[in-house]
Amino acid sequence: SQTIHQWPATLVQPVGSPLSLECTVEGTSNPNLYWYRQAAGRGLQLLFYSVGIGQISSEVPQNLSASRPQDRQFILSSKKLLLSDSGFYLCAWARGDREVIEAFFGQGTRLTVV
């Protein structure tokens, strides 16, 4: 069966510090991968998605970046965090070879920038 791992679960970082969140998927190959952010009491905002190694599409211009160095690894990064980067970050995967592409989420990372 497929599983998705995302870490860390919680993170407190000072303004201006770097960020690296990692997500890995097991049990499938060539998944579509997504990074979302959810502000408190709000819906999901798509940040990045990837349909293959090295292929990254950005939905929202900001000081975040994403990379996919391996087929089942997706990394979200920032060089300098802003207070507005606080939120709940969710990684998700979906099958890349089927029309009905349900997404499955990691446990999320709750980031607080102080």
Next chain:
Amino acid sequence: RKEVEQDPGPFNVPEGATVAFNCTYSNSASQSFFWYRQDCRKEPKLLMSVYSSGNEDGRFTAQLNRASQYISLLIRDSKLSDSATYLCVVNVVSNYQLIWGAGTKLIIKP
């Protein structure tokens, strides 16, 4: 107009009641539809896919009306454990994105 719109909520419902969620989508090319459940401070989890013919899973029934671009979720005999936020999701297969509604919060009261 938002691409996917849901009832704003919250819905405060007594235990045992029937509750219905509505969702409309704007892109007529949408081909896949889902309902997710999100508990407080947790990740969303797939509740049901929504098929053209409608589908049922225990106390949960999902329906799709393509002509009206409308999706619904019905929960019968609601339980305290049904308290959560319910998210409507739409996919246009030609791209790789899932379009999410803002969610409707459900509070079941004893």
